[in-house]
Structures are given as C-alpha cells and as structure tokens.
Amino acid sequence: MSTLTLGIIVIIYMFVLAWLGYLGYRRTKDQSDYLLGGRKVNPIIMALSYGATFISASAIVGFGGVAATFGMGIQWLCLLNMFMGVVVAFIFFGRRTRRLGARHNARTFPQLLGLHYESKTIKVFIATVIFIGMPLYAAVVMKGGAVFIEQMFGMDLHVALLIFTLIVAGYVITGGIKGVLYTDALQAIIMFACMLFLLFWFYHIMGFGFSEGNRQLGEISTLVPDKFKALGHQGWTMMPASGSQQWFTLVTSLILGVGIGCLAQPQLVVRFMMVESTKQLNRGVLIGCVFLIITVGTIYHVGALSNLYFLKTEGVVASDAIKDMDKIIPLFIHKVTPDWFSAVFMLCILSASMSTLSAQFHTMGASFGADVFSKLGRKKDPNSSMGVRTGVLLAIILSYAICYMLSDGIIARGTSLFMGVCAATFLPAYFCSLYWKKTSKEAALASLWVGLLASLFAMLFLHKAEAAPIGLCNLLTGHDTLIDTFPWFAIDPILFALPLSVITIIVGTLAKPRKEIEKDH
C-alpha cells in the first residue's frame, strides 16, 4: 500500500479522534465531568474503554511475538486477563468500588482510599506514586507508538514521537475523561474488528481447522531453536519445562505479575466509579470478556500458529525468520493478510497505544490536579478543571522527557515495573477498603510503604531483568543482583513484595483495628 493511501487513512482517523475529543469537551461542564464523566457513562462505552485501556500495543505486538517464539503457554495470561481483569475485577472489586466511590463522592483512586481511611496522607501518597511511577509506563507506550509510526511512514523517530504525543495530548486535555472514553470506544471497536478478521483470514489462508492446526504445531516441536531449548522451551503447544528460566518468566512475571497487577491499576479502577449502577457493571463483564478473548486470545493463538505459516512459506520457524521478537507480528500481518488490512491493522496498533496512553495521561493529571494540589485553579470556581488539565500537561511533558532521558533497557521494563509496584503497594489497602472494615489507616499506610519499598528493593537488587539495566546493584556490589543463584534472580518482584504488604496490613489491623466502624458495606 502506498504511503499516500496510508496517510489518507491515518488523517481520516485523526479527524474522527479530534471530533470525539471535541464532543467530550462540549459535554464537560465541571470537574466531576472531567474526572468521572458525571458518573453516568454508558456501560458499553465504559467496558470498551476498560478493555482498550487494558490492552496496549505491547500486548498485541510484544506478547504476540512472545507467543510466536515461546508458544501457547502465554494463553494463561489471556485467561487471567479475562478472569482476574474482568470477572473478579468487575464482580468482586468493581461493584463495591462503585458504591464506595459514590458514598464518599470520590473521583479518583487516591481519593477513594484517602476518604475511606480518612487520611489525607494516604491520598497524597498514592497520588505521588502514580504521578512519579506512571510516566515510566507511559513512556513505554509513547515510544512504542512512535517507533511504529516511524516504521510505517519512514518518518524520523523524534518527529513521530512529537506528533503522536501531541495528538493524544490534544484530546485528553480538552475532552477530559469523556474525550478519552469516546476515543477509547472507537479504538476498541477497531481492535476487535481487526482481530476477528485476522482469526478468520488466517484459518482461511492455512486451510486447516482449529484442532488440526494445533496438532500440526505440536508435531514441529523438534524445530525449536537450540538457544530456546536451553531456556526450557519444549514446543509451541507445550508448557516450558517446570522450574526452567522460561517457566519462571512465564509464570511469575507474565502470568502472575500482569494477571494480578491488573487488579490495582488506578486507571482501570476509576472506571468502576463512572457508571450509575451495579447492573451496568454486570453488563461490562460480558462485554469485557468477549472483547479480551477476541483481541488478546486471537493474537496469542495466531502468533503461535504463525510458525506453521513461516515454515510453509520460508522453510523456518518464526523466530528464525525474524530475529527481533517485536517485529514478528507486524511482518507476519504484512505477509499473511491483504494489503488493505495492513493499513487497518496499523490503526489497530495505534488505537491500542493511544487508548492506553490517554488513560495514563488522564490518571496522572487527576493525581496531580485533584489529589495532590486539589485547590489548584479552584479558588474562583470550585468546579474548574484547570488544575487537572495542568496536571495532564505536566504528566505529558514528564513522560515525553523520560523517553529521551532514560535508557531503552529501563523503558522496556516500564510496564512490568509500574504494574508490579501498583499491585504490591495498592492492592492490600484497596482490597481491605472493600472487604475488611476493621482496617485502620495506620495499617493501610504501613502496607502502602512496605509494598512500595519492597518492590523497589526487589527491582533494584534482586530481579535481574530490572536490576541489570538500572545498574545500581552493580555499582554498589559489582554484581547485577544480590543473589546470583537461579531461580532467585528470575522471580518477579511481585512475589516478594505483595506477600510482605499483605502481612503488614493483616498484622497492623489485628494489632490496632479501626475504632470507629462505619456502616456495613
């Protein structure tokens, strides 16, 4: 497809985004609208936005490449995304979160816990962690989107990064959460349609059915490259060898880290507070699961089966045909689908990046302007959203600067870093705010501190994937990690930090329970 045609498609897409951002701007009257959409968001739009925010481009391109290289074991992540990220999140967390948020009139995640525990310190602590930690995660998404634009248009990376950032900034700053939700819904529909087409087209091209394709993939397990066999790879329809390095990465980092980490993501939690009633969250369970199995399930499944396609067309498996794991899915799509679909798939990747990034910018801005500096810009008009808009702008500038300031090695770990910190730091206090009314603010605050410090310690000194590129441990001790013995350096920080944070809140609550017990949840 020519660059001109591609450019026209992207320009039309950008105009639609701009119109949706403008629609959000027109319908935003006060700060409540800007932060929560007035708590009257359509459940379908909320669920689509939740799904689109959940799935970033790295879930499609990055984990799709992991599926092509290491096989179908990654489908456990899809299962946990559906089960933990939607079923558990909506039914066991979402319903109570919505009610608690409405009871306290909380508009952000830090406000929710701060008001529940009656502690401004907790609110500011959580908001600060979000505002400082999330730009690293946002930088991953920004850079991923910019690299994709660079590759598609042959554009300079710096120009691509600037354009990509300005477009997202435009509709988040002006349209607030309504602008974010409307654009997310469109982007979710594009992602869903693309993956559905890819699934049917792939089977049409290959000429086999579901079970037959899996069987053929199982039969080529002898073609696994030796370097992956050494890591525990046993074939694309087999789990890695128990206790191998690949098994630890798959089970602790990808499945547990991301699967549990998703429960305490501030940008996802806040979506539960946007709908008017519990029944609308119930509807979200259906929409969310269907969305995830089609988008995530398809790319992981087709990603693994792409080995059969490469074997048929090029005589080698995917990881031998394309050495860079992140390039397997884009090149596979380019080869296997019609030309017009390559352009549409590009919109799918851009949509996945933009929907995640817009939610991140909005959440960081809310933390700054509504939680830490809640009086900013509200002296004359208490309903003004100027403080939050200023926060969004600062968050964008900070994330943009991180793309240039930090090394690629650290930025690449940004997603797992932030998700791990969120889970270990926020999850126990968040869970207890919903289910254990005796939890005191002292116990919650102690748990937040322990979770944060334990996560940072594990990332800086124990987990090789983060400790090595950061280099602090090497600077102080001359080794990448404090414990060089396998499997300790391969275990995700969440497995150290979350139990410590949970123990802290349990011990703290038992030692000093909350005196004043509010009415039953």
Next chain:
Amino acid sequence: MFGIQDPGIWSAYLLMIVCLLFSIWFGIRTWNKEDKNDEQENEQSTDPKNEES
C-alpha cells in the same frame, strides 16, 4: 483436547471458554437486575457535604 497434548496448554483454552460462557450467562442474567443499594449511594454522591476539598 483441541489437538493439543499438554494439559498445561489445553486446560488454559478450556478455562478461557468456561470463563467466556460464565460471562455470557452472568451478563444476560443480570443485564437489567437493579441493586437496591444503588439509589441510596448515588443520592449521597450528589450531596455537597461529601464534596472533596
């Protein structure tokens, strides 16, 4: 099952289908089911006394 021999893999597919079927059943069953606590909580949320400062 599904042409896959390793239970570690086919069980993931099976559980995904179970999860999908549950979500469809749950979503349809509760599509219009009201929660009696909702109205009361929503009224509180519009109470200016609860406004976060």
